Amino acid sequence: MKHARILLAAAAAAPLALAGCGGGEDDGPVTLRMTTWSASEDHLAMLDEIADAYIADHPDVEAIEFDPLPFEGYTSTLTTQIAGDNAPDLAWILESAAPDFVSSGALVPLGDTLSEAEGYEYDDLVPAATELWREGDELYAYPFSTSPFGVFVNNDLLTAAGQPTAAELVASGEWTWERVVAAGAAVHAATGTDGLVIRDFDYSGWDNLSTLWTGWGARAWSEDGTECGFDDPEMTEALxxxxxxxxxxxxxxxxxxxxxxxxxxxxxTVTQISRAGLLAEAPFGWDLVPLPAGPAGEYSVIGQAGLGVLTVAPHPEEAADFLAYMTSPENSAKLAQYFPPPRASQLTAEVLGQANPLLTPEQLQTVVIDRIDEGVVKPGHTGQAQLDQAVRAALDPLWTPDADVAGVLAELCTAIDPLLAQ
Structure with missing residues (x-):
């Protein structure tokens, strides 16, 4: 197998050239290891159930270990493991890191393995969901989670502030960013609670702001990744x-x-349907609706997670076979309990409803199913870790009351232009 070379950022944001050969001679059953960024007991129990069923029919694999790594710094930790000759066999991959992993030769091609697996139904994979994980005609990671962002709404707080409910605003055609912010301001003034939160932003996770700025037609950089978009008029207006x-x-x-x-x-709050379980015992009336329309009209932003086999994996062939089993139609339906699947046959309100009983068929249809084909994936770029740090630092001056928005964004582009040109 060809040497894998990937360019990622480790803890010090320095590029790493990683190389190695996967696979080797084994005298007996192997143990596979897969990294994730979830330590949820429910997630891990589901993964263990799938793994146990696989092991029962595959004597060449004696154990499958799931290794949760902290979400903060996940890609850097994974990269460090690879550089330290401690690579897992399989890994979850963030959408922001996809360009690095897919373009570098770090991942084993999956097309033949998946298309030839019995009963896999490879053609069922939605092209829009797999696009980020392809190079040419080859698929390098399976997008096990393709989840559009929506807005969870506390209708009790809106009502207390004399505001229409989310459903009323949607029905009247007023579900826009301007109207949403006005309602949020009214809630804060009337109740003292906050109006709107873009979850996981916290003034550091800047890529989550794509859930807002896409409504203005803005983007972090050009489609080919060579030109900064932060100083464009649309981005200036949005921010x-x-x-x-x-x-x-x-x-x-x-x-x-x-x-x-x-x-x-x-x-x-702007987030994804995987958070719905937190509302199981909510003491308030709530709803889930699509992202508000912006000046550029209605739109959708998607968060994705891929699953790939590393070329430096100790057991790449066995890992690829397990990946095919884990993402088969039957097991994809199990994963759908937490992660919207990339399979057209399973992107129905009925299937998603079985896995998400707190959400209504209408919510699943309008927020998830109707939004996947038209969705824009959160921004990603080769050298994403360095870009992430540079953008975050350059945006810091924006978060003061008297900030010069246009000036800050111009300086941001000056800071990242050399990185985009690499």
């Missing part, structure tokens, strides 16, 4: 709108403050 929402209207919590929607501390 000026957000800046006003935070500092002028107080519709969103400011830097250094947190608000947990699921604990009743905010009226609305």
């Amino acid at each position: 000026t709108f957000m800046h006003d929402a935070v500092f002028a209207q107080e519709a969103m919590p400011g830097p250094g403050t947190t608000a947990d929607f699921f604990a009743g501390e905010a009226a609305m």
Whole structure:
């Protein structure tokens, strides 16, 4: 197998050239290891169930270990493991890291393995869901989670502030960012709780702001990744709108403050359906609706996670075979309990409803099913870890009340232009 070379950022954000050969002679059954960023007991129990069924029919594999790594710094930790000759066989991969892994030769091609697996139904995979994980005609990772962002809404807080419910705003055609921020400001003024939270942003996870700026037609960089988009008029307008929402209207919590929607501390939050379980015992009336329309119209933003086999894996052939088993139609339906699948046959309100009983068929249809084909994936780029740090640092001056938004964004592009050109 060819040497794998990937360019990623380790803890010090320095590029690493990683090389090695996967596979080797084994005298007996092997143990596979797969890294994840979830330590959820429910997630791991489901994975163990799938693994146990596989092991029962595959005597060449004696154990499959799932190794949760902290989400913060996940890619850097994984890269460090690879560099330290401690590579897992399989790994979850963030959408932001996909360009590095897919283009570098770090992942084993999966097309033949999956298409030739009995009963796999390879053609059932939605092209829009697999696009990020392909190079040419070859698939290098299976997008086990393809989840559009939506907005969870606390209708009790909206009502207490004299605001229409989310469903009423959707029905009247007023579910727009302008109207949402106005409602959030009203909630804050009337109740003291926060209006709107973009979950996992916290003034550091800047890529989550794509759930807002895409409504203005803005993007972090050009489609080919060579030109900075932060100083474009659409981005300036979008982040000026957000800046006003935070500092002028107080519709969103400011830097250094947190608000947990699921604990009743905010009226609305932008996140994915995997969070719905947190509402099982919610003491307030809630709803789930699509992202608000922006000046550019309606849109969708998708978060993805891929599953791949590393070329430096100790047991790449066995790992690829387990990946095919784990993502078969039967097991994909099990994964759908937490992760929206990339299979057209399973992207139905009936299937997703079985796995997400708290959500109505209408919510699943309008927020998830109808949004996958048209969705824009969160921004990613080769050298993403270095870019991530550079963008985060360059955006810091934006989060003050008197910030010069256009000036900050111009400086941001100056900072990342050399990285985009690499």
